[in-house]
Amino acid sequence: xxxxxxxxxxxxxxxxxxxxxxxxxxxxxxxxxxxxxxxxxxxxxxxxxxxxxxxxxxxxxxxxxxxxxxxxxxxxxxxxxxxxxx
Amino acid sequence: xxxxxxxxxxxxxxxxxxxxxxxxxxxxxxxxxxxxxxxxxxxxxxxxxxxxxxxxxxxxxxxxxxxxxxxxxxxxxxxxxxxxxxxxxxxxxxxxxxxxxxxxxxxxxxxxxxxxxxxxxxxxxxxxxxxxxxxxxxxxxxxxxxxxxxxxxxxxxxxxxxxxxxxxxxxxxxxxxxxxxxxxxxxxxxxxxxxxxxxxxxxxxxxxxxxxxxxxxxxxxxxxxxxxxxxxxxxxxxxxxxxxxxxxxxxxxxx
Numbered sequence: 001x002x003x004x005x006x007x008x009x010x011x012x013x014x015x016x017x018x019x020x021x022x023x024x025x026x027x028x029x030x031x032x033x034x035x036x037x038x039x040x041x042x043x044x045x046x047x048x049x050x051x052x053x054x055x056x057x058x059x060x061x062x063x064x065x066x067x068x069x070x071x072x073x074x075x076x077x078x079x080x081x082x083x084x085x086x
Numbered sequence: 087x088x089x090x091x092x093x094x095x096x097x098x099x100x101x102x103x104x105x106x107x108x109x110x111x112x113x114x115x116x117x118x119x120x121x122x123x124x125x126x127x128x129x130x131x132x133x134x135x136x137x138x139x140x141x142x143x144x145x146x147x148x149x150x151x152x153x154x155x156x157x158x159x160x161x162x163x164x165x166x167x168x169x170x171x172x173x174x175x176x177x178x179x180x181x182x183x184x185x186x187x188x189x190x191x192x193x194x195x196x197x198x199x200x201x202x203x204x205x206x207x208x209x210x211x212x213x214x215x216x217x218x219x220x221x222x223x224x225x226x227x228x229x230x231x232x233x234x235x236x237x238x239x240x241x242x243x244x245x246x247x248x249x250x251x252x253x254x255x256x257x258x259x260x261x262x263x264x265x266x267x268x269x270x271x272x273x274x275x276x277x278x279x280x281x282x283x284x285x286x287x288x289x290x291x292x293x294x295x296x297x298x299x300x301x302x303x304x305x306x307x308x309x310x311x312x313x314x315x316x317x318x319x320x321x322x323x324x325x326x327x328x329x330x331x332x333x334x335x336x337x338x339x340x341x
Contacts, residue, residue, distance in 0.1 A: 073147070
């Protein structure tokens with residue numbers, strides 16, 4: 001029997017046993033994947049923000065490209081992330 | 087008097103391009119002039135789209151800085167006008183737009199970080215689906231398991247990158263970025279789920295990623311396991327598969 005088949009049938013035994021009992025369900029719950037980050041995020045499909053809707057009555061023309069911008073954020077602190085190619 | 091369709095087309099074109107428009111003759115001057123009225127409306131659209139983009143891509147915004155992000159958002163909004171009545175659909179092509187931006191060639195990881203943020207956004211707004219009841223597996227014998235196919239949660243996200251995107255993403259969730267972040271650790275693989283209201287990010291091994299991607303592409307359990315073993319000979323199928331069922335990542339099974 002090839003390795004993957006052997007692995008699958010072995011895993012099947014374990015899964016089938018888990019599905020059988022309440023104890024199995026608990027064991028299953030305990031086996032959940034470990035998360036490294038969880039976050040609740042708000043939607044933003046509204047006009048409640050400070051600048052949009054009626055608050056944003058600026059007539060400044062935001063369409064002009066005044067100058068060529070370069071990234072100036074936290075990317076400067078990532079080591080080994082830059083390449084000189086291109 | 088122009089037809090409604092022409093009026094709407096001119097209006098949409100004006101909102102995107104903001105140039106001289108025949109609309110001026112169609113808008114009445116009131117307390118503010120017609121030109122100002124149109125300008126105000128256009129600015130509000132631009133601001134709303136920019137804020138929506140910043141809401142989806144907060145880490146990208148931190149990485150490139152607010153000024154650059156605002157400029158990139160403006161260019162994106164013009165090149166990819168919002169085509170949906172739902173603002174949540176806006177921004178799907180932003181990672182590709184960043185990849186095509188010559189000014190960002192020095193930041194090869196940026197499009198993948200953006201792709202992770204879009205995957206997060208989709209996982210958050212994605213559909214609910216109950217996980218597979220493990221009792222249902224009992225209709226097959228262990229010998230039949232290699233031929234089974236699994237359906238994965240429709241709202242989950244799966245992302246692989248040559249860059250440590252999750253490490254970068256995590257570092258930007260804190261108030262303070264670490265002194266320096268070493269990107270030399272290389273490729274990372276991420277699974278995104280949303281069991282309840284919270285989006286969870288899980289760091290996967292290359293083998294786990296390969297396994298899940300294969301299952302998602304309709305491979306049988308045996309084919310997916312084969313692919314994972316090629317990646318890593320010590321792939322622990324039993325614990326992975328159990329965790330995927332328990333975690334609700336697997337939602338359905340069939341022969």
